[in-house]
Amino acid sequence: MVSALVLNDVHVSYHGKSAISGINLTVESGNVLGIIGPNGAGKSTLLKALLKLVSIDKGSIEIFGKTLEENRKRIAYVPQRSEFDWDFPIHVLDTVLMGTYPKIGIFKRPKKKERDLAYECLEKVGMEHFYNRQIGELSGGQQQRVFLARALAQNAALFFLDEPFVGIDIASEETIVDLLKDLRNQGKTVVVVHHDLSKATEYFDELLLLNKHVIHAGKPSEVMRPEIMLKAYERELSFLREAGVN
Amino acid sequence: MAFIEGLIQYDFLQKALLTSIIVGIVCGVIGCFIILRGMALMGDAISHAVLPGVAISYALGINFFFGAVFTGVVTAIGIGFVSQNSRIKQDTSIGIMFTAAFALGVILITVLESSTDLYHILFGNVLAVRPSDVWITLIIGLIVLISVYVFYKELLVTSFDPTMAEVYGLPVRLIHYFLMTLLTMVTVASLQTVGIVLVVAMLITPAATAYLLTDRLSVMIFLSAAIGASASVIGLYFSFTYNLASGATIVLSATALFFVAFLFSPKQGILWKKLNDKKNRLALQ
Numbered sequence: 001m002v003s004a005l006v007l008n009d010v011h012v013s014y015h016g017k018s019a020i021s022g023i024n025l026t027v028e029s030g031n032v033l034g035i036i037g038p039n040g041a042g043k044s045t046l047l048k049a050l051l052k053l054v055s056i057d058k059g060s061i062e063i064f065g066k067t068l069e070e071n072r073k074r075i076a077y078v079p080q081r082s083e084f085d086w087d088f089p090i091h092v093l094d095t096v097l098m099g100t101y102p103k104i105g106i107f108k109r110p111k112k113k114e115r116d117l118a119y120e121c122l123e124k125v126g127m128e129h130f131y132n133r134q135i136g137e138l139s140g141g142q143q144q145r146v147f148l149a150r151a152l153a154q155n156a157a158l159f160f161l162d163e164p165f166v167g168i169d170i171a172s173e174e175t176i177v178d179l180l181k182d183l184r185n186q187g188k189t190v191v192v193v194h195h196d197l198s199k200a201t202e203y204f205d206e207l208l209l210l211n212k213h214v215i216h217a218g219k220p221s222e223v224m225r226p227e228i229m230l231k232a233y234e235r236e237l238s239f240l241r242e243a244g245v246n
Numbered sequence: 247m248a249f250i251e252g253l254i255q256y257d258f259l260q261k262a263l264l265t266s267i268i269v270g271i272v273c274g275v276i277g278c279f280i281i282l283r284g285m286a287l288m289g290d291a292i293s294h295a296v297l298p299g300v301a302i303s304y305a306l307g308i309n310f311f312f313g314a315v316f317t318g319v320v321t322a323i324g325i326g327f328v329s330q331n332s333r334i335k336q337d338t339s340i341g342i343m344f345t346a347a348f349a350l351g352v353i354l355i356t357v358l359e360s361s362t363d364l365y366h367i368l369f370g371n372v373l374a375v376r377p378s379d380v381w382i383t384l385i386i387g388l389i390v391l392i393s394v395y396v397f398y399k400e401l402l403v404t405s406f407d408p409t410m411a412e413v414y415g416l417p418v419r420l421i422h423y424f425l426m427t428l429l430t431m432v433t434v435a436s437l438q439t440v441g442i443v444l445v446v447a448m449l450i451t452p453a454a455t456a457y458l459l460t461d462r463l464s465v466m467i468f469l470s471a472a473i474g475a476s477a478s479v480i481g482l483y484f485s486f487t488y489n490l491a492s493g494a495t496i497v498l499s500a501t502a503l504f505f506v507a508f509l510f511s512p513k514q515g516i517l518w519k520k521l522n523d524k525k526n527r528l529a530l531q
Contacts, residue, residue, distance in 0.1 A: 051413050072415040079409050088406050089463045102414035134461035
């Protein structure tokens with residue numbers, strides 16, 4: 001079977017400064033991949049490169065053996081929560097409904113079928129009672145669940161989530177993790193940029209430890225070993241040592 | 247009452263009323279997207295940038311619509327080009343480009359000694375609307391309203407979450423320039439009614455008022471159009487009755503409506519917010 005993602009020697013730079021370099025990675029379908037690494041390691045850059053939101057200097061990216069353009073409708077992306085204007089005049093259900101837009105196509109409008117799908121997706125994340133609320137009235141965790149519902153409504157094969165667990169409550173975090181695992185069990189592929197190392201082993205099937213380049217990729221038990229983690233977090237540690245922390 | 251009699255009696259007043267209502271509606275609709283995309287300054291810029299186009303059109307003897315749309319769109323592209331290709335931020339880029347276009351327009355009008363009355367272009371003179379102007383306004387109005395209706399979904403998603411739109415393959419930048427073109431057309435349609443200097447108020451004030459009154463974009467668009475149209479009618483009444491500049495009276499009417507919403511909006515009004523704060527504090531004592 002064709003791999004969900006194949007990255008071959010991918011390089012990205014901003015204004016002449018290298019952000020990530022020489023990234024080689026293969027992700028098989030039916031996995032939850034966590035991308036971890038210190039601040040400034042290029043985690044979000046890698047995600048943006050995968051989605052062609054930034055251009056790559058060198059290398060190639062294949063999604064299900066094809067280009068991104070041929071796969072756009074099979075991809076759902078959940079941006080970081082901080083990227084939104086939470087005062088935007090939009091309700092929860094209309095937000096989820098956006099997930100149906102890619103397949104409706106231009107000129108057409110969402111009909112009852114799409115509304116029903118959006119509502120079902122809201123039920124999956126346990127947010128159906130809030131369908132009528134303005135999105136800014138929700139808590140961080142509820143907002144994140146709504147955006148996951150939107151991604152579910154896209155009916156994608158490949159899901160990208162950028163820091164979905166930042167600033168959310170533990171119940172929402174568990175709901176989201178369970179849903180991601182459901183997706184995996186249905187054979188879908190999930191890529192999550194993740195910040196917090198403590199739960200990385202529980203949450204992900206595969207881990208990519210990044211610090212400008214691939215430090216290590218593999219099963220969490222292989223990656224989450226002190227000698228490997230040290231390679232990525234060396235700078236943070238030396239900073240702590242200088243500050244007198246043992 | 248003299249206003250009603252005037253309306254029945256004078257053809258020019260009927261044209262003025264019709265034009266300003268259309269302008270109020272169309273500005274209200276486009277204005278919603280302008281404020282939600284944080285492009286209020288862009289609206290101001292484009293409206294000033296049509297001036298050289300108007301001057302050239304008069305010199306060439308063509309309808310000012312074509313020249314105005316041309317220089318408006320060129321300026322919008324120029325603003326984008328400067329901010330995307332340097333460290334200059336968007337608002338700074340806007341400040342540089344639109345003042346340049348406006349200054350060029352002032353010189354062109356002087357040099358070409360066109361019959362254009364600068365004062366009327368700058369401040370509007372709705373009572374001097376010609377039949378051809380009514381038609382242009384009507385056609386532009388229809389184009390804009392149909393465009394927004396047809397591309398509502400795309401305008402919504404690119405305003406709310408441009409990254410998602412880009413990921414699923416929408417031409418986000420093209421949609422931006424499309425909106426800029428609509429904005430330029432709206433500005434041209436508003437030249438007669440409120441003039442270049444004040445058109446930004448018609449774009450922003452009714453939309454901002456509607457923004458305080460609802461949590462749904464679709465409702466906001468209709469409210470904004472209604473508020474824009476009401477401001478036009480009220481403004482025209484004062485303009486006619488007290489012989490004041492129509493642009494100024496229409497804009498001040500819109501401002502008055504804004505402050506009513508600012509104070510009394512059920513959800514956002516500062517009056518209720520203050521009252522609730524006080525109630526809460528009293529309840530805790």
